[in-house]
Amino acid sequence: MDGYVPGEQPRDRRYIKLNTNENPYPPSPRVLEALRRAVSDDLRLYPDPTATDLRDKAAEVYGVLPDRIVVGNGSDDLLGMLFRACVDGDDGSVAYAVPTYSLYDTLALIQGAEPKTVPYPADFVLPVDDLVALGARLTIVCSPNSPSGTLAPLSAIDDLARRARGLVVVDEAYVDFAKETALSLLARRPNVVVLRTFSKSFSLAGMRVGLAFASPDVIHQLGKVKDSYNLDRLSLVAARAALDDCAWMQANVAKVQTARTELIAQLRELGFRVLPSDANFVFAESPTHAGEELYRKLREAGILVRYFADADLRAGVRITVGMPDENSALVAALRSFATH
Numbered sequence: 112m113d114g115y116v117p118g119e120q121p122r123d124r125r126y127i128k129l130n131t132n133e134n135p136y137p138p139s140p141r142v143l144e145a146l147r148r149a150v151s152d153d154l155r156l157y158p159d160p161t162a163t164d165l166r167d168k169a170a171e172v173y174g175v176l177p178d179r180i181v182v183g184n185g186s187d188d189l190l191g192m193l194f195r196a197c198v199d200g201d202d203g204s205v206a207y208a209v210p211t212y213s214l215y216d217t218l219a220l221i222q223g224a225e226p227k228t229v230p231y232p233a234d235f236v237l238p239v240d241d242l243v244a245l246g247a248r249l250t251i252v253c254s255p256n257s258p259s260g261t262l263a264p265l266s267a268i269d270d271l272a273r274r275a276r277g278l279v280v281v282d283e284a285y286v287d288f289a290k291e292t293a294l295s296l297l298a299r300r301p302n303v304v305v306l307r308t309f310s311k312s313f314s315l316a317g318m319r320v321g322l323a324f325a326s327p328d329v330i331h332q333l334g335k336v337k338d339s340y341n342l343d344r345l346s347l348v349a350a351r352a353a354l355d356d357c358a359w360m361q362a363n364v365a366k367v368q369t370a371r372t373e374l375i376a377q378l379r380e381l382g383f384r385v386l387p388s389d390a391n392f393v394f395a396e397s398p399t400h401a402g403e404e405l406y407r408k409l410r411e412a413g414i415l416v417r418y419f420a421d422a423d424l425r426a427g428v429r430i431t432v433g434m435p436d437e438n439s440a441l442v443a444a445l446r447s448f449a450t451h
């Protein structure tokens with residue numbers, strides 16, 4: 112099998128890094144203070160295996176009871192737990208619309224499963240009927256989707272959850288940059304699982320923390336396949352402190368949203384086809400360069416973006432929204448390619 116290929120993390124810090132959807136702004140100063148306090152002799156002790164303090168705080172922030180929450184070492188860990196719990200070589204274990212986050216393919220292959228996929232249409236409207244028809248034990252909806260940036264409306268996810276045979280996992284890694292979340296479905300759809308991460312909106316990709324929200328029964332089953340100590344002491348402290356300062360995250364999200372609007376307008380002015388985005392990145396197709404070629408030229412100019420070799424994605428690149436000066440440098444480089 113092929114393994115998952117993460118985006119490049121260059122050792123040379125001079126690159127303008129718009130390739131892995133990290134937040135360009137730093138985490139809350141409160142997170143750094145809490146981490147400094149947590150660096151102590153207590154590190155000789157194992158961390159809390161059930162992350163009680165973090166789950167209690169998350170329950171308060173998201174209005175969900177703690178027995179409906181499990182924490183992961185990033186939401187990738189939570190996806191791994193879901194696949195371990197639900198997916199095997201049986202036909203129709205897992206289904207999703209493509210193109211989407213390619214880790215789902217890898218996790219399916221690890222379980223010995225062939226994922227059932229349906230294509231997204233060109234406008235990325237969620238193909239609910241096709242997904243329901245597959246009848247999978249696990250149906251995944253990435254919303255906002257990567258790499259398209261498009262959001263599945265709550266009504267479509269609700270419709271899917273109501274009609275699906277198995278669990279519906281909503282991967283909301285980018286939802287803080289979007290208009291709406293599926294969290295409200297938890298109260299009436301016991302088969303819904305919502306995944307969140309601290310990596311994007313909270314600027315904590317380096318700490319590896321995610322949250323899963325689901326019915327108490329699903330949470331109980333996931334506990335059986337979880338590594339006991341999947342989060343270390345420092346990650347637990349950092350995530351808790353981040354939730355104590357949601358205003359910091361929201362202020363950074365607002366800056367990214369403003370920059371996103373501006374970047375999309377500038378790219379369209381240069382003749383790019385840009386999908387509407389509810390995330391902290393945009394998927395854009397150049398009028399003159401294929402994705403890989405554009406990636407190479409930008410790399411030479413010191414700017415990293417992400418391209419995908421898949422037939423349905425190779426015309427474009429995915430660009431993370433950066434700081435205003437980084438976005439300006441990107442647009443200037445693209446403008447120079449158009450005229451030379």
Ligand SMILES: *Cc1c(COP(=O)(O)O)cnc(C)c1O
Nearest residue numbers: 185186187212257284308310321
């Ligand atoms: C970034 C990302 C994740 C994983 O985030 P971590 O919490 O860093 O593991 C999950 N799903 C999607 C779609 C992502 O883009």
